[in-house]
Amino acid sequence: MRDDHNQFTAAGASVIAVAPESTAAIERFTKAHPVPFPIVSDADHTVFDAYDVVSRALSLGQRPAVFVLDRAGVVRFDAIGTQQWQIADNETVLAILGSLT
């Protein structure tokens, strides 16, 4: 994800990551693993719930997911994995971005 950030920004997109962690945990993480996009704290899972990321999962815990939003804020693509390796590959995301005007 980090390595492909430049491709996403080259496609005109912003990247934001939501984590079910406190701001302090995120600060520790980003100090150890700097990333070129914001990671925001959704410690109470409000946004996870709003995007149905937790409840679509069949088992416990938060699942990785990717959404692509067009500039109007409409969801154009979503992928909710049940394992880390099941989230959408970056080529898919880039293709969606390329289809947006």
Added chain:
Amino acid sequence: MAVHSSRATVGTDAPRFALPDGSGETVALDDLLGRGPVVLVFLRGFA
């Protein structure tokens, strides 16, 4: 923090949010959308 709209599926308006990053600075989805499309990633916990 407020979340508007209902569950996000393709073709629906994405729920808006504004959340703090690791430095405590609020990042608003609407601000990012003002610059163009957004790739929104949900991470597992770090633990």
